[in-house]
Amino acid sequence: MGQNGFLRFALAGLAVLSVCVELTHSVNILCIMTVPSPSHHIWNRVIMEELVSRGHNVTVVSQDGDKSRTNLTYIMLEKVYSTLYEEDGMDLIEISKETPLQALFTFKDFFLGMCRGALKSDGLNVILNYPDSFQFDLVLYDFGCGPCLLPLLHKFRYPPLVSLTAFGNPPYSIDVAGGHKQYAYAPHYALPFGVQMTFIERVDNTILHLLDAGFRKLYTMPQLDRMVRDHFGYADMPSLAEIEQRTVVMLLNTHPTIDSPEPLPPNVIPIGGSHIKEPAPLPSDLEEFMVSGKKGAVLFSLGSNVRSDMIGEERQRMFIEAFRQMPEYNFLWKFESDLKIPLPPNVIIRPWLPQNSILNHPNIKGFITHSGGLSTQEASWFGVPLIGMPFFVDQHRNMKRSLIAGVAEKLDFSSLSTRKIKETVLKVLETPSYRENMLLRSMYFRDQPDKPLDRAIWWIEFVARHPAPEHLRSPTLALGTTLSATRVSFVQNSLLKNR
Ligand SMILES: *[C@@H]1O[C@H](CO)[C@@H](O)[C@H](O)[C@H]1NC(C)=O
Numbered sequence: 001m002g003q004n005g006f007l008r009f010a011l012a013g014l015a016v017l018s019v020c021v022e023l024t025h026s027v028n029i030l031c032i033m034t035v036p037s038p039s040h041h042i043w044n045r046v047i048m049e050e051l052v053s054r055g056h057n058v059t060v061v062s063q064d065g066d067k068s069r070t071n072l073t074y075i076m077l078e079k080v081y082s083t084l085y086e087e088d089g090m091d092l093i094e095i096s097k098e099t100p101l102q103a104l105f106t107f108k109d110f111f112l113g114m115c116r117g118a119l120k121s122d123g124l125n126v127i128l129n130y131p132d133s134f135q136f137d138l139v140l141y142d143f144g145c146g147p148c149l150l151p152l153l154h155k156f157r158y159p160p161l162v163s164l165t166a167f168g169n170p171p172y173s174i175d176v177a178g179g180h181k182q183y184a185y186a187p188h189y190a191l192p193f194g195v196q197m198t199f200i201e202r203v204d205n206t207i208l209h210l211l212d213a214g215f216r217k218l219y220t221m222p223q224l225d226r227m228v229r230d231h232f233g234y235a236d237m238p239s240l241a242e243i244e245q246r247t248v249v250m251l252l253n254t255h256p257t258i259d260s261p262e263p264l265p266p267n268v269i270p271i272g273g274s275h276i277k278e279p280a281p282l283p284s285d286l287e288e289f290m291v292s293g294k295k296g297a298v299l300f301s302l303g304s305n306v307r308s309d310m311i312g313e314e315r316q317r318m319f320i321e322a323f324r325q326m327p328e329y330n331f332l333w334k335f336e337s338d339l340k341i342p343l344p345p346n347v348i349i350r351p352w353l354p355q356n357s358i359l360n361h362p363n364i365k366g367f368i369t370h371s372g373g374l375s376t377q378e379a380s381w382f383g384v385p386l387i388g389m390p391f392f393v394d395q396h397r398n399m400k401r402s403l404i405a406g407v408a409e410k411l412d413f414s415s416l417s418t419r420k421i422k423e424t425v426l427k428v429l430e431t432p433s434y435r436e437n438m439l440l441r442s443m444y445f446r447d448q449p450d451k452p453l454d455r456a457i458w459w460i461e462f463v464a465r466h467p468a469p470e471h472l473r474s475p476t477l478a479l480g481t482t483l484s485a486t487r488v489s490f491v492q493n494s495l496l497k498n499r
């Protein structure tokens, strides 16, 4: 190596070294996690804990929380859930009967109710009492339920913003980070459509997207803006929509094995599966129960929003009776309270079950699920076929995609019977194609160049190193937002493009 070559080599080494040094540099991160749904917290928490384990200091403002620990401090918004479920009287079982159009209004109520609860929580004063000069190097913001607390960005003099959501790639992600929504093949979360839509479905999808976008721009956002402006009283604060668009990088919980194959701007990074960790072995009693099922074991969980004790005693009896009639399988049911009905020996109930460890078990044969996004991802990761009983929001759409992929059968909540439960469950457990298709999905989901969680952390640290990478920003943000001329061309695209 000549002198020149050596010099270049040494310089390159130095550059690599300085990047490494910067990488390990610890930063102060404020997390604004205001989506009132425990499963969204589970998803966000994996990222926050990983940031802490890499030496960063994380402060979380949220209605969900665990015990604070070293460098992971929770500030609780204690009035959010009570505002939504007690004052506003939201009833998840009622919501499950809504049409897609009604779902838009409910979603708006969720945005506004959450915000009202957040603004009257004492926890908000805790973060407001931090001095304005407190140094947050980065803000991590779950944009799934609106920008109610983004005025905190204004308070802390605009640290760089990373927006993220567990909620797939929702229609409003383009209002935040730019880019395009293709109504021709990206179904709205409230519509139970697959990627290949008929012409009528595409019309339906386009209309719902436009109504949603218009409603958000003309009603929900201005309403939120008024609420927070009155509360925070920052005279020179830009609109919430503008603050939201300061997003430097966006992290989305999507993967093409499950979600529409949509083009994304360069700063919008899919990290689907980031919350799935190497599962711990099962506790010995559950292990024993799983292996003692003659033909295998089945998990039954409705997630964290709809509790199994909310489905009513009549339906609980149907499930237990159906399980009794399938004695060669053992059933593990996540049931949150006491069940009055006597259980057959092949059923156990627990208020909490280690879902991933069960799905990873060699004796698991199927998963009776509400078809929530995270549960669908976990079953797909571990290759377990589904019996889906969707309730609301994106669950019908997830179910539809699983049906099309041949990895699931559907149970209709409103017309359940013992016979239907038994037939549907047995069909999935005893027809090999469901499992085979799921194993294919699993293979594609897992075979990635890097781990989704590592990718998420890399991009967050990237923003800590480079707070303003203008070149990554989608130019559509400068063209005006919702209902702009660009949108019109997509509408035409969606409607006119005939196969
Ligand atoms: C906690 O964060 C601070 C600064 O952000 C850092 O200096 C310290 O090493 C961290 N502590 C642990 C135990 O990670």
Ligand SMILES: *[C@@H]1O[C@H](CO)[C@@H](O)[C@H](O)[C@H]1NC(C)=O
Pocket (backbone or CB within 6 Å): 028, 057, 058, 059, 071, 073
């Ligand atoms: C870490 O975060 C906590 C909670 O917000 C804060 O009190 C503390 O000052 C932070 N540590 C550093 C080194 O900034």
